Amino acid sequence: MKLTTVDLYKSFGDKPVLNGVNLTAEGGKALGLLGRNGAGKTTTIRIIMRVFSADSGQVLLDGEPLDTDKIKIGYLPEERGLYPKKEVMTQLVYFGELAGLSKKQARSSAERLLEKLQVSQYANQKLETLSKGNAQKIQLAATLLADPDIVILDEPFSGLDPVNAMLLKDLIKETIAKGKIVFFSSHQMNYIEEFCDDIAIMSGGKIVLSGNIDDIKREYARAEIDIAADNAASILDYLKTVHADRIVRGEIEGDTIHLKLEKESDKAFIFSSLSQFAGEIKSFGDREPSLNEIFVKFTEDRI
Amino acid sequence: MKQFKTIFSFEYLGYFRNKVIIGLTLFIVIGMGILLFSPRVTHEEKGVDIDNMITYSQKIALKSECEVDAEAVANKLVDELGEIIVEITDKDEETLKADIENGEYDSAVIITAPLKYIYLVENIGLTDITTGSVNNAVTDVYRETAFKAAGLDDSQVEEILGSAAEEELHYFGNDNTQSFFYTYILMFLMYMAVIIYGQFVSQSVALEKSSRAMELLITSAKPVNLMFGKILGAGAMGLTQILIILGSAVGFYALNKQYWQDNMLINSIFGMPAKLMVYTVVFFVLGFLLYAFMYGALASMATKLEDVNTLTLPVTFIMIITFMVTMFSMTGNTDNVLLKVASFIPFSAPMAMFTRIAMGSVTSIEIAISIAVLVVTTVVIGYIAAGIYKVGVLMYGKPPKLNEIFRVIENNKVK
Structure with missing residues (x-):
């Protein structure tokens, strides 16, 4: 399965929100959808779910327009929302029925998920009596209840302790392994790196960067190196005096020197002048930017 | 349709778990039971009746x-x-x-x-x-x-002193000495039910929004189904409650009829014509729908529960004014111009026309016109409400102004 959005445009009143969103998400892989607040992520997600229609553009599944009556979508909204004053099982069955399950199917699916998330004991309690972490698990159960083909997770880990996060991770990995299309939106980059093969960064209602995470990192790694050494400070001083015109920026973090170079070919010059410190150098290599850095680089000042 | 049914029954059955509604209904039914069974009990035990009110x-x-x-x-x-x-x-x-x-x-x-x-x-x-x-x-x-x-x-003295005039009443309209009490009761019941259930609708819409359950609902259910399921669910509960209350009252009275022979008030209330019961249901259903659409649409614009009352206040006001106009007319002349006008304005028609039917002189053509106007208005308001609701439930922040809402509806036509 492959979900594509083609040139989605949307404005609310006079305010344009989406300016041509082109996305591709494949089954069996998670797509990390990144963007600052207001970048247009939620609007894109809502257009995919047919909560409202785009002013122009299309949402395609395997080349055909996506029919949300046939394809089930599970959504975990960033703003968590269930009925606080209703029993857990009552509302799970209700959401299951709304998603097209029979009462019986909904109930058995809910029981299975609650079991897996270790919250079966709360089935007959009102949601408001549950802790935040447990309520979050119920929310996830509501998302996956109807065994959706497309799963959209918006900040799934916020408010979870490490043990609960682990449970959730297993469930998400299982979902991805089943070949579902998974959208994963979060500002916690470590989770994106853990689950997603591909990312799409949104800014100002557009996708400003998309592709495989490793490829992207490699692409932006070329002119940066890390040198680990015992006497990092004096080595950096030396390099800065010798290669003043090649080094854009040099920083020390612990025993590691981060160097940002003018161009990739400058690496060889740096390497050769390090020979005199051979005894002190522990490692020398390309520095991959963190996803965080890539995100900041692409979204700064664009909204 | 299946989706509408799911939402409808979820909303409707949800009210049966509402302890306040169940408690209130039981309280009213038990209260009526105590009142209507009381002469049976007091008759058997003490042999005195309400005459002992005097000293x-x-x-x-x-x-x-x-x-x-x-x-x-x-x-x-x-x-x-x-x-x-x-x-x-x-x-x-x-x-x-x-x-x-x-x-x-x-x-x-x-x-x-x-x-x-x-x-x-x-x-x-x-x-x-x-x-x-x-x-x-x-x-x-x-x-x-x-x-x-x-x-x-x-003997002559006794005859003169013992004689009194006898009246023979020939009326050709409604006997308002008889109809006043049951009209008052039914109208009040209608007023309370519309206000209470209208507010249930607005609370429930706003709660779904403020608890963000809407974020999830909107992805699997059509807004039109959500709104109509919710409103009809509440209306069905209101009707159920009215029928339970009226039904048990009639039942209790039937069981104790012989003990109430001398009580004009109680007899006049239960002597109401059956067609009025039918009109009660008709006007409750239409009036409720009309008001519930307005309550629902306005509440969909609230971000927080606290905003609901402010937003729905105008609707509640219309309802109160209608109630007052009808009430004052009831105690005076039910054929006055104000009540006549009110009985054709859809927002006041349920109560005003109902009162005219019960207490005034009104032709069937007038009733038909009033109901037709009410039905058409209800459909139109329902359509507009669905548009507002669809947009409103996803808007957060300051409640939007009316003209902003209409602009968005225009851009986002109900499908």
């Missing part, structure tokens, strides 16, 4: 300071009040006062002239009828004396 002096001192025969007055009083003691005395006023204070007498009557007397009592109760009886006794004695002086014999 009168049990021991009266009677003194005549003129030619009036104290004995005759005393006999009349005993005839009228039954088992009381009337003691003829010649003590002076001060002594009598002291006696009353001591508790020797409950009250004292000093006849000063043939049609004048002083009534001495320490405290006079609200329901004390003693003076009325003394009036009758003194007047009767005076008349008898006068008739006899004019030469009539005892």
